[in-house]
Structures are given as C-alpha cells and as structure tokens.
Amino acid sequence: MAWIQLRIHTHRDNADLLGDLLMDQGSLSITYEDGQDEPIFEPKLGETPLWQDTVMIALFDAGTDLAPTIEFLESMPFLGKGFNHKIEQVEDKDWIREWMDSFHPIQFGSRLWICPSWREIPDPTAVNVILDPGLAFGTGTHPTTALCLEWLDSLDLSNQEVIDFGCGSGILAIAAIKLGAKKVTGVDIDYQAIDASKANAERNDVVDKLALYLPEDQPANLQADVLVANILAGPLKELAPLIAEKVKIGGKLALSGLLQEQAQEVSDFYSQWFIMDPVSNKEDWSRLTGIRK
Ligand SMILES: C[S@@+](CC[C@H](N)C(=O)[O-])C[C@H]1O[C@@H](n2cnc3c(N)ncnc32)[C@H](O)[C@@H]1O
Structure with missing residues (x-):
C-alpha cells in the first residue's frame, strides 16, 4: 500500500486551523517541518513552538483525489489561490x-x-x-x-x-x-x-x-x-x-x-x-x- 502527502507552507499562526481543516478533509496524520532551516530555541514550559515558515505534511490514502481539497483550501483567505503546496507519492516501506x-x-x-x-x-x-x-x-x-x-x-x-x-x-x-x-x-x-x-x-x-x-x-x-x-x-x-x-x-x-x-x-x-x-x-x-x- 502507498500513500500521498500534501505539503503546505504556512505561517505558524495558521498551523492549528490548517491542521483542523486537513483532518476534516480526510488526512490520516499531520507532521510539521521547518520551512527555512530556522532554529527553535528551548521552549518555555507548556509551549509548543513552530517555525515562522512551517511546512505541514498531511498524509492521505493513495488514490485520494486531492483536487477538491486544494480547491477548498484555496478558498481560505490565509492561503488563497495558488497557495504554496506540493503533492507527493510516498512509498510504503517495511520499516521493521x-x-x-x-x-x-x-x-x-x-x-x-x-x-x-x-x-x-x-x-x-x-x-x-x-x-x-x-x-x-x-x-x-x-x-x-x-x-x-x-x-x-x-x-x-x-x-x-x-x-x-x-x-x-x-x-x-x-x-x-x-x-x-x-x-x-x-x-x-x-x-x-x-x-x-x-x-x-x-x-x-x-x-x-x-x-x-x-x-x-x-x-x-x-x-x-x-x-x-x-x-x-x-x-x-x-x-x-x-x-x-x-x-x-x-x-x-x-x-x-x-x-x-x-x-x-x-x-x-x-x-x-x-x-x-x-x-x-x-x-x-x-x-x-x-x-x-
Ligand atoms: C538507555 S536504556 C539502556 C538499556 C540497556 N541497559 C542498554 O545498555 O542498552 C535505559 C533504560 O533504563 C530504564 N530506566 C529509565 N529510568 C529508570 C529508573 N529510574 N529506574 C529503572 N529503570 C529506568 C528505561 O526504561 C530504559 O529501558
């Protein structure tokens, strides 16, 4: 079985909202990456820091048609038409x-x-x-x-x-x-x-x-x-x-x-x-x- 992932660059202030939207759209999991190699320093207690430019990676079942999801996300003012994203196939490896x-x-x-x-x-x-x-x-x-x-x-x-x-x-x-x-x-x-x-x-x-x-x-x-x-x-x-x-x-x-x-x-x-x-x-x-x- 393989997967597809949708990578979206966003500002950290929008990460929570975008995460909820992606889960509503059927994403199975969401991970975060640094969009620009920006170090994060020791967080304060109770704080989960993100990078200013955060890449959110949403995993979907292979074969999911992402066109309606992209269209829906384009209607969000904080993303807009042609927002910065990439769709990738992910090979399913036997990690063990x-x-x-x-x-x-x-x-x-x-x-x-x-x-x-x-x-x-x-x-x-x-x-x-x-x-x-x-x-x-x-x-x-x-x-x-x-x-x-x-x-x-x-x-x-x-x-x-x-x-x-x-x-x-x-x-x-x-x-x-x-x-x-x-x-x-x-x-x-x-x-x-x-x-x-x-x-x-x-x-x-x-x-x-x-x-x-x-x-x-x-x-x-x-x-x-x-x-x-x-x-x-x-x-x-x-x-x-x-x-x-x-x-x-x-x-x-x-x-x-x-x-x-x-x-x-x-x-x-x-x-x-x-x-x-x-x-x-x-x-x-x-x-x-x-x-x-
Ligand atoms: C780094 S692993 C070492 C495992 C193995 N002895 C080795 O050398 O590869 C540390 C182990 O200590 C256990 N551990 C951590 N704190 C402990 C504590 N206070 N009392 C007993 N075991 C503890 C962990 O659950 C873990 O299995």
Missing part, C-alpha cells in the same frame, strides 16, 4: 524489515558478540548473546551500550552477582551471565523492557540466572558485586544513594548514558560513595566506573 537488515552481529571487547536473533553467529566459540530488542532500548549499536558491554567484557565475572539498573532489552544483563556471572538482577521502569529481557533470556537459555523487577518490586536489601546502569545523567544523580546501597564494599560500578559534558559532575557526585576512575568516552558519550568505598 529495513531495520532488521541493517542490524548485524557486533563484537565488543575480546570475547563478546551481540548477534541479532535473525542472523548467523559469526564465531560460535565466542561469548554470543542472541538478541531481539523488540520495543526496548539496547542493541549494542548505541555508544552508551557499547561502553558498558566493553567494560563487562573486561571484567572477570565468574561467581559474581550483578545488577543491571535500567535493563532495557536485557542486553547487559544477559552479556554478564554469558561472561560468567552467577546471578543477575535486571530492573526497569518499563514493562516492555521487562518483557523483552525475559524473551531474550529465554533465547539465550539463561532464565534461571536472571531475576527481573520493576523498581517497586525489587528486593529491599539487594546487593551485588557489580552494578551497571545505562540510564541518563538526571536519573543517575537522583538514584545515586540507592545505587550506592546496592553495591557491596569493594564492588564495581559502571554508569553510562551520560553526555561528555555531564560526566565530570556526575563523577564528582558519585565520589561520595565510590573511588571513581578517569572518564571513558565514545563519540559524544561517556562512561564512569568506580569501586565502592
């Missing part, structure tokens, strides 16, 4: 298929491979995590995940208990198990992450070593030898006392999900509880590691 085609096995560190479940395993003798992220975050292609995977690969996890805080697809938790951890606890606020982690644990035959919890259900006195958290700077600072509590004295910590410019501040904050190492970077992102005091 395209994404799957682009996701290949990737090696992290010296032992670990993340292999999409629909691909052949390149090295069956390596430590292979078979992964289908589903709707959850965590394929290994993002630098923050890669930084954590490389760190896990560098550790001797045999006989260690690990916590993966913000487990997403379960990629780090399952990698830790495959790298030798005896037990891993994954925690996430998102049900879809818990479901995806469960399904990936089954795929990797490690269900018996992985416990998964929503934050409110996690055991109160849970402690581990190793904790990895790839979240974001804000939540990592908020969660710091709780995260510190979960790491045994002498235990290891890795935090990711931080932009380079946020890393030092978060590192200084965590140094209340941890002896922090120098920051490691990949692209715009940073990873912090430390040892629990």
Whole structure:
C-alpha cells in the first residue's frame, strides 16, 4: 500500500486551523517541518513552538483525489489561490524489515558478540548473546551500550552477582551471565523492557540466572558485586544513594548514558560513595566506573 502527502507552507499562526481543516478533509496524520532551516530555541514550559515558515505534511490514502481539497483550501483567505503546496507519492516501506537488515552481529571487547536473533553467529566459540530488542532500548549499536558491554567484557565475572539498573532489552544483563556471572538482577521502569529481557533470556537459555523487577518490586536489601546502569545523567544523580546501597564494599560500578559534558559532575557526585576512575568516552558519550568505598 502507498500513500500521498500534501505539503503546505504556512505561517505558524495558521498551523492549528490548517491542521483542523486537513483532518476534516480526510488526512490520516499531520507532521510539521521547518520551512527555512530556522532554529527553535528551548521552549518555555507548556509551549509548543513552530517555525515562522512551517511546512505541514498531511498524509492521505493513495488514490485520494486531492483536487477538491486544494480547491477548498484555496478558498481560505490565509492561503488563497495558488497557495504554496506540493503533492507527493510516498512509498510504503517495511520499516521493521529495513531495520532488521541493517542490524548485524557486533563484537565488543575480546570475547563478546551481540548477534541479532535473525542472523548467523559469526564465531560460535565466542561469548554470543542472541538478541531481539523488540520495543526496548539496547542493541549494542548505541555508544552508551557499547561502553558498558566493553567494560563487562573486561571484567572477570565468574561467581559474581550483578545488577543491571535500567535493563532495557536485557542486553547487559544477559552479556554478564554469558561472561560468567552467577546471578543477575535486571530492573526497569518499563514493562516492555521487562518483557523483552525475559524473551531474550529465554533465547539465550539463561532464565534461571536472571531475576527481573520493576523498581517497586525489587528486593529491599539487594546487593551485588557489580552494578551497571545505562540510564541518563538526571536519573543517575537522583538514584545515586540507592545505587550506592546496592553495591557491596569493594564492588564495581559502571554508569553510562551520560553526555561528555555531564560526566565530570556526575563523577564528582558519585565520589561520595565510590573511588571513581578517569572518564571513558565514545563519540559524544561517556562512561564512569568506580569501586565502592
Ligand atoms: C538507555 S536504556 C539502556 C538499556 C540497556 N541497559 C542498554 O545498555 O542498552 C535505559 C533504560 O533504563 C530504564 N530506566 C529509565 N529510568 C529508570 C529508573 N529510574 N529506574 C529503572 N529503570 C529506568 C528505561 O526504561 C530504559 O529501558
């Protein structure tokens, strides 16, 4: 199935009205684009800013005759005869298929491979995590995940208990198990992450070593030898006392999900509880590691 889209340049003050008119005309969805490459600065709270020259893109079923819609819009004083518009055919792609085609096995560190479940395993003798992220975050292609995977690969996890805080697809938790951890606890606020982690644990035959919890259900006195958290700077600072509590004295910590410019501040904050190492970077992102005091 294909679609057609009608692109209309308008002033931002007319965008709401034009959106309503297009929906009345049978548009299935409306998106907005910048008409002239004009930056929008940080909006005020409660404000949804648009560009002065906004392009509204209205999607219609293929085969829709847009002539009556154009005629109707031409009768609107704020548009007028010959208003600035374009009609385009849109090819209907299989986006999921395209994404799957682009996701290949990737090696992290010296032992670990993340292999999409629909691909052949390149090295069956390596430590292979078979992964289908589903709707959850965590394929290994993002630098923050890669930084954590490389760190896990560098550790001797045999006989260690690990916590993966913000487990997403379960990629780090399952990698830790495959790298030798005896037990891993994954925690996430998102049900879809818990479901995806469960399904990936089954795929990797490690269900018996992985416990998964929503934050409110996690055991109160849970402690581990190793904790990895790839979240974001804000939540990592908020969660710091709780995260510190979960790491045994002498235990290891890795935090990711931080932009380079946020890393030092978060590192200084965590140094209340941890002896922090120098920051490691990949692209715009940073990873912090430390040892629990
Ligand atoms: C960037 S993803 C990381 C996923 C995976 N661990 C990885 O490294 O690719 C962050 C995950 O943390 C979860 N998350 C965000 N805030 C959280 C919180 N306060 N407690 C637990 N999980 C949280 C999100 O739902 C998301 O699945």
